[in-house]
Amino acid sequence: MLSALQVITTVAVGLMVGVEFSVAFVMNPIFAALPEDGSQQARSHGGRMLGAVMPVWYIGSLVLVGIWAVAGWHHHGTGLVVIAAALLIVSVIMSVLLLVPINNQGKTWTPDNRPDDWKQQMKRWDRYHYVRVAIIVAAFAGLVAALV
Structure with a gap:
């Protein structure tokens, strides 16, 4: 049962990282290359779409990681899961x-x-987002390392 939880959790967090990485390094640069109205409209639409999905994904991932930490408390790698x-x-x-x-x-x-x-507000959002991506990549790496 713990193995299934580990796989589900790792996949859920990994997919979340992939989406956020793609936003930072693929989608937003594409949006920035659009004419001004197109760029702003694309970011607004992305903000509405992902703004509805990502809170559930972040909290759900955190809950799964928490369950893994509790269920695997006496197993190898739990410290990495807690981190x-x-x-x-x-x-x-x-x-x-x-x-x-x-x-x-x-x-x-x-x-x-x-x-x-x-544009300045979007650049500020982008800077915060780069930091957040680095944080969730580190979390994902910790989960993967906990598996091995």
């Missing part, structure tokens, strides 16, 4: 405090109502 859980907690706190407020504004913008500094 991964701590990193995911940091990523959730960071998301709520830094990224979600910017995203909540950005997802409502249109070419008619966006603020003059919308």
